[in-house]
Amino acid sequence: MSMYSRIAATGSALPKTRISNAELATRLASIGVETNDEWIRTRTGIEARRFADPTLGETTTELAAAAAKEAMERARFEPDSIDLIVVATTTPDMVFPSTAAHVQSMLGCTGCAAFDVQAVCAGFIYALNAADAMLRAGPYRRALVVGSETMSRVIDFNDRSTCVLFGDGAGAVALEASDAPGILAARMYADGRYDEKVLGLTACLSNGKIAGSPFINMDGRQVFKLAVDGLTGSAEEVARLAGVSPSEVKLFVPHQANLRIMTMVAKKLGIPDEAMVKTVSEHGNTSAASVPLALDAAVKANRVKEGDLVLLQAVGAGMAWGSAILKWRANV
Incomplete structure (x- = not known):
């Protein structure tokens, strides 16, 4: 039995098509929806996002497999050494089999455990927490944890309040059981009243038809308040459980949904702005892919070094939220 798990490497995959705010505004104008770059940028911090093209193989599954493959290869893990694959997604390509099962097949990790997690934008934190617990308990030793989404499939482009927010992509981590401290503490929360x-x-599918609305609905003001309160409180708890102060965090990787939420939480926690990863400007809100995409961007930019404290956190529908604090001990 190992006392800890650690992130050995990260990976990511983004669709080829970048849609700037100006390009999106032009598209929306053609259907009578008015917006512009300044309106989007000042309210959200978003400047562009990626939209998947299924004809190019840019599906939730394909993006997940590409991100997981990169993480696995950068960690120098052989496919047959993987014991567990957990994929967080709210936009699977089909009801079943699971996205994780398809990723397993595509990577050649035959026989390992594979399942999906559905906690919307908080999904990656939930998936990471689950994999961490399973590696600590054994007999699992190596895992791939993925967040992958094609949110462009569920956007109502007639709803200006939501259609400007979301993008597509996938991020992944290769996780390994460890005797040295890696993930120090992680917690998940939910409140179904919201x-x-x-x-x-x-x-949902019912009798061969779609029942209910196929598009995202959001009360932005309520989500903003719940996000700030939930993320601040969960960060404080995991820091306490890890025996550290949030102000000691060297790399802060919050859910990339809204720059104002991110900045407010960092300020409440006493985390300096320069420690915060900000990919929301280029990615938009990629739901469960948000945190691993941002973490991978920071790793590739050499923003984290051995022994640094890293705080990951996300919040989404449910409402569901959570945080994880770790000491960085990567293979690369």
């Missing part, structure tokens, strides 16, 4: 009226997508 249901689909606050943030939801109610569509």
Whole structure:
């Protein structure tokens, strides 16, 4: 039995098509929806996002497999050494089999455990927490944890309040059981009282038809308040459990949904702005892919070094939220 798990490497995959705010505004104008770059940027911090093209193989599964493959190769893990694959997604390509099962097949990790997690934007934190617990308990030794989304499939482009927010992509980490401290503490939370009226997508398959709305619905003001309170409180708890102060964090990787939320939480926690990873400007809100995409961007930019404290956190529909604090001990 190992006392810890650690992130050995990261990976990511983004669709080829970049849509700037100006390009999106032009598209929206063609259907009678008015917006512009300044309106989007000043309210969200978003300047562009990526939209997947299924004809190019840019599906939730393909993006997940590409990100996981990069993490696995950078960690120098052979496919047959993987014991567990957990994929967080709210936009799977099909109801079942799971995205994780398809990723397993594509990577050649035959026989390992594979399952999906559905906690919307908080999904990666939930998936990481689950994999961490399983590696600590054994007999699992190596895992791939992925967040992958094609949110462009569920955007109502007639709803200006939501259609400017979301993008597509995938991020992944290769996780390994470790006797040395890696993930120090992680916690998940949910409050089902804040249901689909606050943030939801109610569509389901019923008798061969789609029942409910196939588009995202959101009460932006309510989500903003819940996000700030939940993320601040969960960060404080994991820091306490890890025996550290949030102000000691060297790399802060919050959910990339809204720059104002991110900045407010960092300020409440006493984390300097220069420690915060900001990919929301280029990616938009990629839901469960948000945190691993941002973490991978920071790793590739050499923003984290051995022994640094790293704080990861996300919040999404449910409402669901969580944080994880770790000591960086990567293979690369």
